[in-house]
Amino acid sequence: MSSADTETEGVTTDAAREAAVAEFAEALGDVCLETHVFPGVDCWIRVATDGWLQAAQVARHELNYRYIDFVSVIDWMPSPYGRDMDTEQDRDPNAVADVEAMQHGVTGGDTRMQAIGRVHSLITNIGVNIKCDIPDDTLTLDSWISVFGGVNWHEREAYEMFGVAFTGHPGLRHLYLPGDFEGNPMRKDFPLLARRVKPWPGIVDVEPMPDTGDDGGGES
């Protein structure tokens, strides 16, 4: 395939993604809150919390998105511990996150936790990212398992890592962690304990070399 073909292909897939998003918006109606297309690259839609299951049904049964890539959760809260890289070891363990500074991604959002599922159409070769706000007070969402059997483990992973429950999931228990593990490790306010007990060795990269002092030893 020549490079000219690839370029024209890039343009057509863009139009195809616009069409794909429009199809979703039409089929879902009010439930579809926002859409976003990154030309030639990818597309996103955001649905209301009640429309999460409906979005999956529409995708699979009406629009022929038969392949499920993954289902996961994004915690948008900025980490209260910074990036744990250039911070001091004895940083305040009771730090509070600056919730006001929360920046949601491409399709916006209102809640701290957002679910993301990606479905793929083998006919048009387009993948669509479906996002959905998870209410802060209940942290509960409908399960996609009645539509895509394969989300079973993905939802169990999201459940243990973020503490998000999926209604209708037949066996929502821990996937990786021991059964009685407390906490949700992937949440931003769950500290990475490895960095608490030992400073990150990579930190030496940013420290000044010992001999760059006043006698100009850094030259040698």
Next chain:
Amino acid sequence: MDPTQSQQLAYIAGQAADARVNVELETDEGMVLNLGPQHPATHGTLRIVAKLDGELVIKAEPIMGYMHRGYEKLTEVRTYPQVTALINRIDWLGNFANEVPFILAAERLMDVEAPPRAQHIRTILFELSRISNIALFLGDMAVQLGAVTPVFLAFRDREHVLNQIEAVTGGRFHPNFDRIGGIKDDLPAGWIEETHAVMVKMRKFCDEIEDLVLGNEIFQARTRGIGVIPADVGLEYGLSGANIRASGVDWDLRRDNPVGLAWDKVDWKVWTHPDGDSFARYWVRLQETREATKIVDQLLDTMPAGPIMAKVPRIIKVPAGEAYIATENPLGEMGYYLVSQGELTPFRVKIRSASFSNMSIAPWVLQGTYVPDVVTILASLYFILGDIDR
């Protein structure tokens, strides 16, 4: 509470949770068979709890987490160049292939494109890691059936490929060679000719395996019609790679989802098989290995000249945004959903690994099979534990 005490409590709680799973499965009628976590057929620490009625598996439940390393969390505290060292270890046999989608995702957000020569070398190393990975599968699947010779052949010939990878990257298993904007180094002198010679050896290896294994009566009896996955079910479970192509779905991300690498510049074929059984999965992977050697040969002949790095800042900050890039890794679709907020480290990385979805079909496909077939079906689905547990 002091840390040792809480560790002890956590340990006891973990044991109790494991015991509960056993009790839960044992309360109904039937016998429970525990495969793993240290069972030779699971090549890794996968544990399958199977409930049996005689020889028949009524219910099988994989239990993971014995190797969970929390890479998604760890990536959040590493700078972008440091992440590749980590994600090398996800699928440790298809090492280089793990790095590529992450780097591509970061490049897409930064709006950087690697020069053609870098893309070319990336594609070659990608395919070499595919060959070394699947070669081991071709031997390993036979050894699960009791045939010992193919695995020796696989280890013998895979060595040549690893040597070629080592000659370029300096690492046999964890190259850590891909960089945002290009690759670390250029090819060493004489490498192209050597690699051509290795590809001839690998094609000979494929022929040997075909003679030894595919035509074998016992192999056919143990794999034909065993572990059949219809295309519909496979797609619903997110099966990808050779597993879904063995169910007759003509879908390969290398062809259908061009991400800038050089696959569209060469002539190759996507192999499918209509049967969807263990035999089909083996057959498709064998053909893919052959096809990969052809891809490498053509790419070596058409190597463009030029730089291997694009202009990127020395300290890499990725602009805010989200990108999902998936490539066709040896095991199937491997993708990274990368969320950046314009800092030195990623904000969130969702690792969509192939084996995780490929193995999630295990409870479905193992139900109603016989105990000896559990081993062959698992082997034919071909998983790497690091790719499931991450």
